[in-house]
Amino acid sequence: MQLFPAPQRAGNLLKANSISVQIFLEKRVNTSSRGRVLVLASALLLVLLISWFFFLAVGIEPLAAYKIIGEEIFLTKYGWQDLLVKMTPLMFTGLAVALAAQMRLWNIGAEGQFHMGTFAMTWVALHYDGQLPDGMLIVIMFIMAMIGGGLWGSIPGCLKARFGVNEIITSLLLNYVAAAWIDHLLFGAWRDPGSNNFPITKEFSEAAQLPAFGNTSIHAGLILAVIFVVIVAWILWKTQLGFKIRLTGDNPDAARYAGVNIRTLTILVFAASGAIAGLAGFSEVAGIHYRLQQNISIGYGYTGIIVAWLARNHPLGIVLSAFFMSIVFVSAEVLQIEYGLPISMVYLYQGIILFTVLGSDIFTEYRLRFTRFLL
């Protein structure tokens, strides 16, 4: 297998004493998981290397920057706390994307489903506070967030299942619609009269807040996220439904012959995916902000795509990759505080990470071979 299409012309990279070296890509006979980890690790090392040049480009001493990031994140209590807090929504959104991806569906609308989840739960919190028995409010908010995100997610699912509309485009476009809907409420009916015209709702009562651990800002959402990871893993590998999902993902034709109703399954998976993304919104609003406001999601929904990709759509891998992407988020925060770099740098890094991981994937299945021959 050749990296260059015409090796006779392009492959003669080294010529010495008429010995020619050609670079080939040879398919690996078996791909080991150790190889995968190695490739992934070197891809992430490459990211560090790229960011080295990037730091130099914006005039920051790279070693000092790495040192500050490392100290702020791993050596302080606040750093660890922030890692776990940021990791929570990423686990939900990553799981949402991964579940759909198990069926080869692209749900890149987790951002919008996140927002519609926050919309539905806030509606309950604002209108039914104090009218429900103890402990019921938060449960209903939880369910509503799933319904809100789920219904929003089922729109691209239905369009895909019924008409075959490209779910990538529809699910993404709905993000913009959901964001405008939240703005409409925040600048209109839901704005807290006592907020000095800030686009925020009034703070939820304690009955609508998730409990936190001790004095930290780590909240019960983290446990919920872990539970959902386990549930999704169990469904995917231990139930018939999960088998159908994976079968359809691997081979839709085989699934159809086996009697899987792909249309219904598409809608179901998209709705479930949306519901999980909606829970990310629930855990952020009920666990941290206690009110609906702008910028609750700093791109958590989009980051879910990378979290899922890094985890190879495996629910358990998502815990690790969400933790990793959380490091990226918190690093960006540290850089913002220390060097005044804008937080949108996160997106740049996500792009670089996704590019390097995508580009390195080939080396898990192929190996570079240098063949030497006499001309």
Place this chain on the structure above:
Amino acid sequence: MEFFIQILFAAVVMGTPLLYATLGGVISERAGVINLGMEGLMLVGALVAFVVMLNTGSYFYAVAAAAFASGIVSMIHGVVCLMLRASQIASGLALTFFGTGLSGLFGDKLMGETVEPLSRIPIPGLHAIPVLGPVLFNQDALVYFSYICVALSWWMLFKTRLGLNIRSMGEAPEVCDSLGLSVLGYRFFAVIVGGMFIGIGGAYFPLALTPFWVDGITAGRGWIAVALVIFAFWDPVKALGGAYLFGFALALELRLQILGVEMSPYFLKMLPFVLTILVLTLVTIRNNRRGIQVMPAALGTVFFRGEKH
């Protein structure tokens, strides 16, 4: 009547960046490479155009630099999905992240800066035609250039050997390969040229639409362009119609507010996106019903010599 002409004029203005981006998408997808990174590429184009405009004051340099920069950035997409065989969809998304981050990072210091927007140049003779004149021929230079680009890319794709080869790459790369054509070369060419068009589309935002810098200046138009490529049936001329139709929806958003229509501005903001979803659905239904297969057959596939597909 005056109002009607104004709205059509605005439709062309708002449609122009969409048109450039759609043209870029058409060229790239005709060669079989999906580019979901349009939003990111447009942002890169917008950023570079704005910075160059600030520093040189020349529209020509600004547009050229935007095209050049987007071409370079789209090369990353080319390397990752053509040479390293990654998923074109994932690579396109990475491109969106990358462009959004780049424009956010370097645009941060540009907030508050302004540039002089492109001036309108009435074309002698043509601009006096009733309705069509003021709508189409009293525009700025980039709009006129977009007409030329539509004609040129249509001619290139359908009337030249280069275009035939590009289109063949999107239909049957393995056949092209066996004929001795370089699949990698043609696809790379299409991705870069497409990326340059998308960058010019992005450049139109700071140079004409909003002559100051705001974060996320393209506001999701890149994604509308992704849908427009499908809506235009991968045809540059139809892209013209599609872009102006959506330009009309975007123009309506502004005009209705001025007219004092009682409607939340946020609903008007949703309008183009909802419209895109509706149109995309209708087009898909139509194609299914008539059994039309206009999509390039090898779109999104990885081609590698000597491997089964």
